[in-house]
Amino acid sequence: MSDSKYKEKGIVAKGFAKNLASFIMTEPIIEFEGNRRVNIEGSRGVLHYGDTEIKISFQSFVAVFEGRALRLKCITPTSLVIEGFLVNTKFEF
């Protein structure tokens, strides 16, 4: 089998994995524990990180968490935890 065929197969496999992931996790999961803790899964990254405001990017929107003494914990490429005193949450499209 030639190299080009291997490449083609690799691209197909990558595409399949991407589709599968999007199929399994179509929407992000945002879980509030009162107003002190937010567990987020399916995030795309941190856009703004401040003491009073944190902006998290998702596939189709941006979530803005406002409050006091906000901290990011357990950060991974697709999930994170926000701890602090949450006052307001907004979604920007």
Add this chain to the structure above:
Amino acid sequence: MISQIIRFLRGYVIFTLKGKFPERFVNLSMRRGNPFIYINPSEDGLEGAMLLSDYRHVRPLAKKCSVILKIKKRVGLPFILFRYRFRKGLLWGLLLFLILSILMRNFLWSVEINGIETLSESKISSDLRKYSVFVGSPLMMLDEGFAERKLTEDNPDIGWVSVNVLGTSAQVEIKEKVRKPEIVDYRTPCNIVASHDGLILEMNTKEGTAVMHKGSAVVKGQLLVSGAMANALDEIDYVHSAAKVMAQTSESKTFFLTSQVKFRCPVKETIRHRGLFLFFDFPLTFSSADSENTLRTQTEKLSLNGIVLPMGIRREFMTQYEERIVDIDKERAEAILSTEDYLYRFFTLSHCEEIKGKSVFSVKEKGFELSVDYTCVEDIAKEQNIIVN
């Protein structure tokens, strides 16, 4: 706790992030698999901590994200080792410590003897030393079974012994033999005779024929109860006589004390310290000692978490004595002799049920004298075997 130890061993840095896109730096770091220990917002940027190995990987990202990384603090073992990299002595010390630790495992560090009640501990220790059970003995030379056997052979009073070597310490468990109780022979025919001169106050004959009665005056060795008894057929049976004969006895005792008493008085105590390490001992403090001095030692071994270490300290208390002559006056002599009288009653006449004493104190040419006439009530019955031909 464990994660903190791992972090310390691997080393980590606390740094600040300042610039245009610190959030982008965070995202890129996470995607590259370089996690933060923590990341918090600060006055004009972010402050975070990261393992040293991860920090090396994320440094090139700083330029890409237009941020300036500034290390605030370096924590962990790699930084400590780096600081002392030119101090070869520390490395040699560590090596020496490791070698010593490996070597020391092959020696006996402590010997504990348990279960001794009447036997001498020093005698057992010296016997154990003969069979290679002593502090500093190489473990490869130690034969527990042989030591147990020999120790039992050397000490007939030992019923059971076990030498248990646990790591570098030996525990010697000893169980002494239970002494055979004295068996009274009730079958051998015997008479009861008087052990002292006296006047019989009470006589209780359990076996045998009473020869004397209450109120009889007897002398030492006189027959009180005969072991010969006539049976129903008028034949003589010889029995083991048993009786309790309470009699009033009298005894005189004279205590004498010279007017000048010579005695050795402790005047000075010197403490000398010696360090102990395995089987070596070396002086820590120096002080001279005369041959006249008495020596008392006290050994304290260092122990760590219940394990006795092969090092410690020995204190030697040396007491110096001086010979003194003291003149005794009458009051003091009377007090001393009264004490002697009391001790005589307490120890020598302890078997008597009742003691009465009449004492006369007198001053003699060379000293003082206390004469005491004791009147006692005691059991004067004494067994004496009958020889039947």
